[in-house]
Amino acid sequence: MPSTRPGNTKQPELPQRQLLQRAVAHLRGGQLDLAEPLLVSILQRWPGYPDALHFLGVLEHIRGRSEEAVSLIRQAIVRLPGEAGPLNNLGNVLVETQRYDEAEKAYRDCLAFQPDQVDALTNLATLLRKRRQHAEAEALCRRAVKARPDFALAWYTLSLALVEQGHIDEGLKAHARGVALAPKQLQARNAMPKALVHKGRLEDAAQLYRAWLAIEPDNPVVRHHLAACVGGTVPERASDAYVEKTFDAFAATFDANLAALDYRAPQLVTDMLESLLAPPSRQYDVLDLGCGTGLCGPLVREWARELSGCDLSQGMLAQAGRRRVYDKLEHAELVAYLNDNPRRFDVLICADTLCYFGELHDALRAAAAALRPGGRxxxxxxxxxxxxxxxxxLQPHGRYAHHRGYLRRLLSQVGLNELALNEEQLRVESGQPVIGWLVAAQLP
Structure with missing residues (x-):
């Protein structure tokens, strides 16, 4: 969790303080184009002013310029010795750029100056959980909730640290505290039933989803995951609302989360393209379906005369845009987007998006219609x-899995020639490999 409190080691002059407060208000409101010129003007008038460096670094990170962000925040830290907020934000930037050792040091340095800084305690606990250091993560969360009993995120994080150590009942109690304090924190609240699913505690997870659905009966995320837990009537695909709400909720941390899972799908897709296509020379029109944060974009850019991406999540598209590799990014459902662009593309790629579809006929038919003859x-x-x-x-974790024979039948039905259908490890989840199919097809 970021801190947006100015440092207080030195009271700035009134004009500085007023300008900074305006800039931070714009930053908190997501109005980056208003915040940036104010912060730049402060630094022009008062070079080296540490709070302006700090918040300009936060802004650069939001814009996706993480190296610039690290440099600016480090400059602020040098000028604000003993100030906790910039160290916590430095840790956040380093986590999202997968520099975990440096992030851990930043959080620990922050806590050395301010031992009860609840943001840093919880952020460090989250990092240590992902490194399977559950006991220390638990201890940090307990410090956080002792310092600030109404801090919901610390209770949610504590619940996960407990469940991951096998303390299910205690974890459920901590989760209940988090829900009572912040019931609408989707990603944090949903982490507990998902953790129970990975532990094989499907009925416990279903009970949490039923209780949630009783309060929010139209919540698409809860409805989908409850169906995944209990079976019964299974939807043919995840709803658009489920996909949009789910991925908007964790767009900012998506890349770091996948890196921790040894996520391989973008590289597998790229390796398959290398075996099928001529050497890259910007010669193809390429569409990245369900492009997410754009992990595939840099890998396929050199094949693309024009590189397009579509996704249902505006949050994910914003992250993809920061990579500056796509020529077009569209907020659209992929089947509709394909249907709107007949014979438009030479290459279609789709890494780990069709796992949110059960029935694939419409998607594959639309893909065939959007390809030019000979397209892959x-x-x-x-x-x-x-x-x-x-x-x-529909698997208990909410994604669909498909039978090899079904894929082969569909490819034939929609007029695509199968070029490859290989078994691959896509990621590691809860210590177990997730096995998938890497499929290549061609329009004759």
């Missing part, structure tokens, strides 16, 4: 290997 389509889905005859299955 490379995508990943999770693998369902049951011999029970199911074409696909």
């Amino acid at each position: 389509f490379v995508f990943t889905v999770e693998a369902w290997k049951s011999d029970g005859g199911e074409s696909y299955k």
Whole structure:
């Protein structure tokens, strides 16, 4: 959690303080184009003013310029010895750029100056949880809730640290405290039932979802995950509202979260393209379906005369835009976008997006219609290997898995020639490999 409190080691002159307060208000409100010129003007009039350096660094990070952000925040830290806020924000930037050792040091330095800084305590606990240092993560969260009992995120994080150590009942109690304090923190609240699913405690997870749904009966995320836990009537695909709300909620931390899972789908898609296409010379029109934060973009850019991306999440598209590799980014559902662009693309790629579809016929038919003759389509889905005859299955964690035979039948039905259908490890989740299919097809 970022801190947006100015340092207080030195009271600035009134004009500085007033300008800074205006800039920070714009920054908090997401009005970056208003905040930036104010911060720049402060530094022009008062070079080296540490709070302006700090918040300009936060702004640069929000814009996706993380190296500039690290440099600016480090300059502020030198000028604000003993000030906790910039160290906490430095840790946040370093986590999102996957520099975890440096991030841990920043958080610990922050706590050395201010031992009860609840943002840093919780952020460090989250980092240590992902490093499987659960006992210390628990201890940090307990310090945070002791210092500030109404800090919901610390209770949510404590609940996960407890469950990951096998203390289910105690974890559920901590989760209940978080829910009572902040019931609408979607990502934090949903982390507990998802953790229970990974522990095999499907009924415990379902109970949490039922209680949640009783208060928010139209919440698409809760409805989808409850169906995944209990089975019964399974939707043919995740709803647009589910996808949009889910991915908007964790767009800012998406890349760091996937890095911790040894996420391989973008590289697998790229490797398959290398085996199918001529050496890259910006010769193809390429569409990245469900592009997310744009992890595939830099890998395929050199093949693209024009590189387009579409996604349902505005938050994810904002992150993709910061990479500055896409020529076009569209807020659109992928089947609709394909249908609106017949014979428009030479290459379609789709890394880990079709796992939110069960029934794939419409998506593959639309892909075939959007390709030019000879065009290629490379995508990943999770693998369902049951011999029970199911074409696909909604798994308890909320993603669909597909049977190899079903994919082959569909490719033939929509007029795509199968070029490859390989079994691959897509990621590691809860210590277990997630196996999927890497598929390549061509329009004749």
